[in-house]
Amino acid sequence: MKVPFNRPYMTGNELSNIAEAHANGHLSGDGAFTKKCHAWLEANTHANRALLTHSCTAALEMAALLTDLKPGDEVIMPSFTFVSTANAFVLRGAVPIFVDIRADTLNLDERLIEAAITPRTKAICVVHYAGVSCDMDAIGDIARKHGLYVIEDAAQGICSTYKNQPLGTIGDLGALSFHETKNIISGEGGALLVRDPEFGERAEIIREKGTNRSRFFRGQVDKYTWVDQGSSFLPGEITAAFLSAQLDQAEAITERRLALWQRYYEWAQEYESRGLIRRPIVPSDCKHNAHMFYMLLPDLEKRTRFIQLLREHDVQAVFHYIPLHSAPHGLKTGRAHGDLIVTDRVSDTLVRMPLWVGLDSQLDRVFSVAGEALEKL
Ligand SMILES: *Cc1c(COP(=O)(O)O)cnc(C)c1O
Helix, strand or coil: CCECCCCCCCCCCHHHHHHHHHHHCCCCCCCHHHHHHHHHHHHHHCCCEEEEECCHHHHHHHHHHHCCCCCCCEEEEECCCCHHHHHHHHCCCCEEEEECECCCCCCECHHHHHHHCCCCEEEEEEECHHHCCCCHHHHHHHHHHHCCEEEEECCCCCCCEECCEECCCCCCEEEEECCCCCCCCCCCCEEEEECCHHHHHHHHHHHECCECHHHHHCCCCCCCCECCCCCECCCCHHHHHHHHHHHCCHHHHHHHHHHHHHHHHHHHHHHHHCCCCECCCCCCCEECCCCCCEEECCCHHHHHHHHHHHHHCCECCECCCCCHHHCHHHHHHCEECCCCHHHHHHHHHEEECCCCCCHHHHHHHHHHHHHHHHHHC
16 A cells, blocks of 8 residues: 555545535635634634635735835745745845754754844744744844844644744744645645734735725725735635634644654654664754654765655655755845755755654554665665
8 A cells, every 4th residue: 555645634524614615605705714714723823813815825925015025125034945935025026045944953043044134134034844943032032133024934833832832923924834735734725823913904905905805894994995005815715614624623633643753753763873864853942743754864865765765665755845045046036145054965865754644554564664765775
C-alpha cells in the first residue's frame, strides 16, 4: 500500500454542514457559517478580529494593503518560505529583504534583523516554520524600537502558541491557511487575524472590495459605497461550512497529529544519536501543532537518495522550499541581506515525512523503510 505524503482528513461533518448552507440558500460570503468560523477563531486565538479569506495568500495581501506599503518600501522576511510571503508585498511594489534563518528552528534569525533595517524598512514578516514560533519577544522589541509592523505568516501555525499566545495574534496582523495540505482545511482557505481594533474596520472594507458593506449590514450606515481600495478576499459559504466542521474538531485533530509526531520523534532519536540525521528542535516556550515532521540529512546527495529509496518502497517523502532569494523572481524583486548560509543548507538537506491523521497503522512500515534507507545512505 502506498503511503502518500499528505492525505486530507475529513471529520465526517463537512457534508451535513454544506447541506445546511445549501438549505439556508445563502451561498456568497459572510453567512451563518462564516460568522461561526469568525467566532471560533476569535474565541480560540483572542484576536480582536478574525476574517475568513479565500487563502492565506489573500490574507497576506490584505496585510500588505492594511500597512499601506508603497513601492520601494522594504519588508524583512526569511527566504526559506513559500512564495506568497514575498508575493503579497511585491504586488505593492515593496522589496523583500531576505534574511537568514536560525539553524535550530529554521525560523527568521532575530539576531540578523537589525543589520538589515534601512530607512525604507516598514515591516518584518515572520514565518512560523512547521508551526513552531519565531522568537516573537525579540522580534517585537526590534519592531517597536524601529517603528516597524510585524506581520505573521502563520499559515502553518493554527493551534500553536508562543508563551501561551496563539500564533498569528502576536504581531499586528497574522495570516492562517486552511489549504488542503495544512492541519485544519477547507480545500483552499485562510484567515486574517487582527490583533488591535485599530485595523479591524479597514480590514473589513478591504476584504469587501473597498466598500463599507459590512457596516451597512450591521445598520451602522444607511447606504453602502466605495470608501477605500480593496478586492474580493472572502470565501463563499460552502467553504466556510466545510471549515466550520473542521474547526469544531481542531483540538482533536491537533492531538492526533501530535501523537504521530511524537512517535516519529522517538523513532528518530537513535539515528540522531548516530549522527545520521537531525530532528526538529522546539524551544521550551513554543507549543507546536505537529504540522510537520522533518529531518535534516547530511547533504543533498544523501537527501536525494533517501527520498528515492522511500519512493521505491511506496513511501512519499518530500523536500521543501527552494530559497526565494535565488529564485528567478526573487532575484528580480528582492535583495538578500548577507549570505544565507543556513537557508541554502537547509533547503538542500531537509526532508518532510508523511504526517496525516489516520497514518497510525502504517507508521511502523514507514519507520522500517526509512530506517533501512538511512542505514544505506
Ligand atoms: C501554505 C503556505 C502559504 C499559502 O497558503 P494558501 O492558503 O495556500 O494561500 C503561505 N505561507 C506559508 C508559510 C505556507 O506554508
